Each structure stands twice: as C-alpha cells, then as structure tokens.
Amino acid sequence: IACTLVxxxxxxxxxxxxxxxxxFGLLYIMMGILHFLSPDLFCAVVPPPGTWGFWYIPGTAxxxxxxxxxxxxxxxxxxx
Numbered sequence: 200i201a202c203t204l205v206x207x208x209x210x211x212x213x214x215x216x217x218x219x220x221x222x223f224g225l226l227y228i229m230m231g232i233l234h235f236l237s238p239d240l241f242c243a244v245v246p247p248p249g250t251w252g253f254w255y256i257p258g259t260a261x262x263x264x265x266x267x268x269x270x271x272x273x274x275x276x277x278x279x
Contacts, residue, residue, distance in 0.1 A: 224277070231270070234264050238265065242260040
C-alpha cells in the first residue's frame with residue numbers, strides 16, 4: 200500500500216492542482232449514470248456467487264450494478 204501511495208499520490212496531487220474543483224465528483228456521477236445506461240457492461244465484471252468464499256451477498260448482478268451506480272451518483276454529488 201505504501202508503494203502505491205508513493206507512486207499514485209503525486210499523480211493525484213498534480214491532477215488536483217491542474218483540474219477544476221469537483222472534477223472527481225463529476226467523474227463519479229458520470230460513472231454512476233453509466234451503471235443505469237449500460238448495466239450489461241458492468242454486470243460482466245461482477246464476480247459469480249461464491250467467489251468470495253464465506254462472504255455471500257444475495258441478489259443478482261444487475262441488482263448490485265444498479266445500487267452501486269446509485270451510491271456513486273450520491274457520493275459524487277457530495278464531492279462536487
């Protein structure tokens with residue numbers, strides 16, 4: 200984790216100085232909206248049930264794509 204922070208930290212620092220305020224929140228909002236516009240794209244990356252071993256979350260892949268998209272829109276709004 201420390202190595203990742205050393206490499207990625209400066210990149211986000213530069214992006215924060217160069218890009219307008221709230222850009223990260225807008226990115227989250229756009230990705231959240233994409234969850235609703237093309238859910239099949241995101242369903243393809245949802246792992247099948249049982250992948251996480253003992254941790255099982257009930258629901259279909261589309262259900263998880265839609266609720267995570269809603270959370271991204273809400274949290275992105277908070278960042279803007």
